[in-house]
Amino acid sequence: MVYFGVHNRKSIGKTIHQTLAGRRVELEKKEKQLSKLKSSLSVMGEELKKEKVETEYLVPVPDSWVETEPVKALKDKIKNWLVLKYPVHLIGPTGCGKTSIALQVAKEFGRPVVWLNGDESITTTDLIGGYSEVEVSTIRDKYIHNVFKDKDILKADWVDNPLTLACKYGYTLVYNEFSRAKPAANNVLLSVFSEGVLELPTQFGQERYVKVHPEFRAIFTSNPVEYAGIHRPQDALLDRMVGIYMDYYDRETEVDIVAAHAGLGRKEASSVVDLVRKVREKLPDAEKIGTRAGIMVSKILKNAGRFDRQSVKALLGDVITSKTKNREDFLHRIKVLDDI
Known part of the structure; x- marks a missing residue:
C-alpha cells in the first residue's frame, strides 16, 4: 500500500x-x-x-513634616548615601526623630515604602516570607465504572514579606528598631548588601534566589546599645552600612516640631519645650525624654486650654514616670521636676 x-x-x-x-x-x-x-x-x-x-500592603508615609536648616542638612546627608545605594543606619536616643526622618527620606525617593519593626521574637521568616498554607486537591478518575484512580496534589503557597518585596520590586525598606531583633534573624541581609542577591532558604531551584532590584534602598533605625532590650548587630553587617548618629534637635527645631504636631503657636510650644529640655538634662542617657514627650504634653494642654507652668510640669511627670523601676526611682523623677 x-x-x-x-x-x-x-x-x-x-x-x-x-x-x-x-x-x-x-x-x-x-x-x-x-x-x-x-x-x-x-x-x-x-x-x-x-x-x-x-x-x-505598603505603609503610608505621615504628612506632618517640619524642616529647619539642621533637619535639612541631616536629611540631605542620608539621601547622599542612599543615592549611592549604601544602606543607612540611624542610631540615636528615643524620641529624637529617627523614624520620622527615615520615612520622609524614603518618601522623597519616590518609591513605595515597606515597613518592618524589629523585636526580640522576629525571625528570618518575618523578613523574607514563607509558606502560608498548603492546598490539597484530589482527583477521582471514574472513566471506567469499575476502575478508580485517585490523585492527591499538594500545593504550597509562598507569601513574600517586607525584605523580599523590597528587593524584588525596588521598594525602600524602613527597618525600625533594627537592633532589637536578634542578630541571627538579620544574617539574610549580608548577601543583599554584598552580592546584591537575596537568598530564600526554604525555596527551591531558581526561585531560591532573588536578584536585588537596582532601586532597592534600606534605612535602619536603632537605639544605642545601653538601652534595655538592644542586641549589638554583627560586625560583618555593620561594616556594610553607613552609621549616622542622631541626637536631639536644637531648641528652635523642637519648638517648630511641637507647634506643628500639636497645632500650637510658638509661644505655647516654647513653654513646653523649655521644660522638656531642662528635664532631659537631669535624666540618665537611656531615660531621657525626647521631642515626642513635648508633643504628647502639648496636645493634652491644648485640649484642656491650659499652658501654665504647673500644668506643664504635672503632665511631664506622667510622661517621665512611664519608665519608673520602683518607688525610689519614681520619687527621684518627681524631685527632678520639683527642682526645675
Missing part, C-alpha cells in the same frame, strides 16, 4: 486536506502563539500582584 501525505480530493478547486508539512507549520505557529500568550499572562499576573501589594 502506498501512503500519500495528502488526498487529491478537491473542493471548488482547493485541496481539502493539508499536507503533513503544512500541518506541522500550523501546529508550530499555534504553539508559538500559545507560548506568547502564557508569557503575556504571566507578566500581567505579576503586575497585578505588584499593584495589589502596593495598594494593600
